[in-house]
Amino acid sequence: MAGTKPYPQELRERAVRMVAEVRPNYESDWAAITAVAARLGIGTAETLRKWVRQAQVDDGQRPGVTSEESAELKRLRRENAELRRANEILKAASGFLRGRARPAYDTLVSFVDGHRDRFGGVEPICRVLRQHGLQITPSGYWAAKKRPPSKRQVRDAQLTEVIGQIHSANYGVYGARKIWHELRRRGYPTARCTVERLMRGAGLAGVVRGRKIRTTVADPGHERAADLLNRDFTAARPNRCWVADFTHVAAWSGVVYVAFVVDVYSRAIVGWSAATNKRTPLVLAALDMGLWRRNRAGQPVGAGLVHHSDAGSQYTSFRFTAHLLDAGIDASIGSVGDALDNALMESTIGLYKTELIKPRGPWRSLAQVELATAEWVDWYNNQRLHSAIGHVPPTEYESMFYAQPQPREVVGVNS
Numbered sequence: 001m002a003g004t005k006p007y008p009q010e011l012r013e014r015a016v017r018m019v020a021e022v023r024p025n026y027e028s029d030w031a032a033i034t035a036v037a038a039r040l041g042i043g044t045a046e047t048l049r050k051w052v053r054q055a056q057v058d059d060g061q062r063p064g065v066t067s068e069e070s071a072e073l074k075r076l077r078r079e080n081a082e083l084r085r086a087n088e089i090l091k092a093a094s095g096f097l098r099g100r101a102r103p104a105y106d107t108l109v110s111f112v113d114g115h116r117d118r119f120g121g122v123e124p125i126c127r128v129l130r131q132h133g134l135q136i137t138p139s140g141y142w143a144a145k146k147r148p149p150s151k152r153q154v155r156d157a158q159l160t161e162v163i164g165q166i167h168s169a170n171y172g173v174y175g176a177r178k179i180w181h182e183l184r185r186r187g188y189p190t191a192r193c194t195v196e197r198l199m200r201g202a203g204l205a206g207v208v209r210g211r212k213i214r215t216t217v218a219d220p221g222h223e224r225a226a227d228l229l230n231r232d233f234t235a236a237r238p239n240r241c242w243v244a245d246f247t248h249v250a251a252w253s254g255v256v257y258v259a260f261v262v263d264v265y266s267r268a269i270v271g272w273s274a275a276t277n278k279r280t281p282l283v284l285a286a287l288d289m290g291l292w293r294r295n296r297a298g299q300p301v302g303a304g305l306v307h308h309s310d311a312g313s314q315y316t317s318f319r320f321t322a323h324l325l326d327a328g329i330d331a332s333i334g335s336v337g338d339a340l341d342n343a344l345m346e347s348t349i350g351l352y353k354t355e356l357i358k359p360r361g362p363w364r365s366l367a368q369v370e371l372a373t374a375e376w377v378d379w380y381n382n383q384r385l386h387s388a389i390g391h392v393p394p395t396e397y398e399s400m401f402y403a404q405p406q407p408r409e410v411v412g413v414n415s
Helices: 009-025 029-040 045-058 067-092 105-115 122-131 138-146 151-169 176-185 192-202 280-296 318-326 339-360 366-382 394-402
Strands: 241-251 254-263 269-275 306-309 330-333
Touching (some): 029 045, 067 105, 067 122, 105 151, 122 138, 151 192, 254 339, 254 366, 269 280, 339 366, 366 394
Parallel strands (some): 306 330
Antiparallel strands (some): 254 269
C-alpha cells in the first residue's frame, strides 16, 4: 500500500537541515516545519517535528533518549525475547533432550510440527535444536513433510493407536511391560523398547504404587491358628489355598472397608465384600462369596482348602473360625505385624488402591465404592495380565488348568 514504507534516511536528514536553515525566515518553529514538510512532500508536519526533536536530542540540545540508545534498547529487547523463546522451546523439548540417545528424525519433525505456531515458525525451533546438537534444518523439515510416510512411521502410528486403546481399556494403569505382553496376545509382535518409545511419545505411563496403611488389629484374647503357608504362596491347583485381607477407602459419607479373598494358584479374586465397619461379617461375606462363586462355576471347594490371613481380630474371632470349620476349611494365620506373612494379599490390595481407588476418587458413598469395585474385580479376573501366571488373566489361567486331564487328587493340608 502507498504511504506505508518508511521515509529514506537521507530525506529525513535533509528535512532536518532545511528546517534549521529556514527557521530565521519564520515566526515559529512550527511554521518553519510546516513549510518544509509541504515542500518535501512529507505526509504531516508532526512527523517532521518528531525528526527535528530527535535530532536535537542526538546533538545534546534537548534531554531525552538518543537514537543510538533507542537502537540499543530495541536490540536488547529483541535478544531477551529470543532467549525467552529459546528457553520455552527447550522446556517443550525436554522429553527427548534428557535422553542419552539422539532422538529419531521423525521425532524432531513431529516436535517442530506441533510447536511451530507457538514459537513463531519453523526456523526458530530448528535453530535452537541445532544449538543443542540436534541436526534439523528448515529445509530438512519441509522435505520430510513432503515425503510419504515410511513403513516404520505407518507401523508406529498403528501401534500407537492400539497402545492407546489398551491403556485406556485397562484403567490407564498398564506400563510398557504389560502393554508389550498384551500386544503379543493380540497378534502384534514388537520389541519392548519400541513400546516404551511409543508410550513416551504418546505421553502414556503406568501407575506407581503407594504405601500401605494398616487396617487390621490383632486381638491378644483370641487363640490363633498356626501359619500353614510359611510365606510359600504357591499352589498346585485352584481351591487349594486362599489368602484374605481387607483395606479401607475414604468416602464423603465415611470410611468404607473392602475385604478380598484371592486364590493363590491363579491370583483370581474369588470373593469380596464392602461395609461401613470392619467387624467380622465383613470378612465372612467375602469368604461366602468365594464359596458361592466356586459352586456356581462347577468348581466346589473340597476338603483341604487352606484359608490364610493376618492376625486381625476379625479372622481370629470365634464366629469366623467356626465358619471355616463348618465349611471344612483349614485356617492359617500369619504372625502379628509382619506384612510378608501375607505378602500376596498385600500385593493385591496394593493394586486395588493404585489402579482404582486413588485415580478414580474422591469417593462419595458405600454404593459407589461397591459398584466400582465390582467392575474392577471383573476386569482384574478376566482381562488384567498377571506376570506371576505367565501374563494371562486369572480366569484364562484356571481354564487352561481345567482343560487338562485331572489326576486323582490326594486330599490333605498344604505343608
